[in-house]
Amino acid sequence: MKEPRNRIVQVRRFGGPDALQVVDVPLPTAGPGEVRVRVLASGLEYTDVLIRRHLYPQTMRHRPPFVMGYDVVGEIDQLGNGVSGFQLGDRVADMTVVGSNVAYCTLRADRLTRVPAGIDPAEAATLILSWTTAYQLLHRAALVKQAQRVLVQGAAGAVGQALLVLGSLAGLELWGTARGAHAALIRDLGATPIDYQREDFTRVLPDGFDVVFDGIAQDGYRRSFAALKNGGLLCAYGYSAGVQAQRRMATMLVWIARLYLWRWLPGGKRARFYSINLMRAQHPAWFREDLERLFGLLATGAIRPRIAERISFDRVADAHRRIEAGGLDGKLVLCPELAP
Numbered sequence: 001m002k003e004p005r006n007r008i009v010q011v012r013r014f015g016g017p018d019a020l021q022v023v024d025v026p027l028p029t030a031g032p033g034e035v036r037v038r039v040l041a042s043g044l045e046y047t048d049v050l051i052r053r054h055l056y057p058q059t060m061r062h063r064p065p066f067v068m069g070y071d072v073v074g075e076i077d078q079l080g081n082g083v084s085g086f087q088l089g090d091r092v093a094d095m096t097v098v099g100s101n102v103a104y105c106t107l108r109a110d111r112l113t114r115v116p117a118g119i120d121p122a123e124a125a126t127l128i129l130s131w132t133t134a135y136q137l138l139h140r141a142a143l144v145k146q147a148q149r150v151l152v153q154g155a156a157g158a159v160g161q162a163l164l165v166l167g168s169l170a171g172l173e174l175w176g177t178a179r180g181a182h183a184a185l186i187r188d189l190g191a192t193p194i195d196y197q198r199e200d201f202t203r204v205l206p207d208g209f210d211v212v213f214d215g216i217a218q219d220g221y222r223r224s225f226a227a228l229k230n231g232g233l234l235c236a237y238g239y240s241a242g243v244q245a246q247r248r249m250a251t252m253l254v255w256i257a258r259l260y261l262w263r264w265l266p267g268g269k270r271a272r273f274y275s276i277n278l279m280r281a282q283h284p285a286w287f288r289e290d291l292e293r294l295f296g297l298l299a300t301g302a303i304r305p306r307i308a309e310r311i312s313f314d315r316v317a318d319a320h321r322r323i324e325a326g327g328l329d330g331k332l333v334l335c336p337e338l339a340p
């Protein structure tokens, strides 16, 4: 019988989406302490753009060719030696940073989170990077309190939408910056829209916001900091505007470092940078606990992540182009079993 093959999305050189290539390779084998999963869904994210363009601190040491793919939901089809507590057929999830835009991959059993039966794998996949980031920004980094006034930059994006939904559940009063065409979406998600192309968010609240979440870094976070009330908190977590403007990595690292100097300015405002990888390294139990809580919310229908489209292998490069072009109103998710 013919040996089944694996299919992977690899980046051949750092740069644009044309550098992505879909290749057939032999199946991996689960080593000691590992499981092999048949991938059901794997997110395609703006962070993949950073990794592909070599602008992502956590993957600075990677050299092409390597396999793309930040997060994964899959079904265990092989158990390595020494793995206990899991069985063939169990549904599990992990955040791999790279390596999960594939048909099959091996994962360390001690890093897995169980995926409850009956939830859609693609919806579950959206929760791993984007929604866990949003949850931890709200409840681990900013420690938000009911009725606080909160501004979400990039509110129509993957993390932005999750911040609005989870922020509404936490009883926050929310505003979200987005392009004008996404105003109705922002309202549906429970926030007051601010058109980032036409309106000045620093003038919306005369006293300023309690908390601002910013994954965009337009102006190197300056105006987000200016929009805070005295004693307010800026939680920065990304720098998409710097990537779009083709800034160097060093410039964006200076923006991040500067956040920690601003706390010495008068007004008692604070600023910090959140990284999901750093928080997972420091508090691995929080990552699993928070993701399990989100899976629970999905299972009961309390949250419903928006998927713009499910993507087959042959359309991954096109999906990267769409993510970079902007204008999406939900996530793109690679579903390996979709026909081309």
Ligand SMILES: NC(=O)c1ccc[n+]([C@@H]2O[C@H](COP(=O)([O-])OP(=O)(O)OC[C@H]3O[C@@H](n4cnc5c(N)ncnc54)[C@H](OP(=O)(O)O)[C@@H]3O)[C@@H](O)[C@H]2O)c1
Pocket: 045, 046, 047, 050, 129, 130, 133, 153, 154, 155, 156, 157, 158, 159, 160, 177, 178, 179, 196, 215, 216, 218, 237, 238, 239, 240, 241, 274, 275, 276, 277, 323, 325, 326, 327, 328
């Ligand atoms: N630190 C962490 O742990 C962590 C975790 C996850 C993500 N991130 C980073 O966070 C950033 C956002 O991630 P994402 O997955 O949510 O990206 P995304 O889905 O691409 O969303 C970004 C959103 O920002 C909007 N936008 C662009 N320019 C804007 C501006 N000037 N003002 C307001 N909104 C603007 C885009 O709108 P248009 O469609 O109108 O362009 C888009 O809706 C990325 O840089 C990502 O790498 C960091």
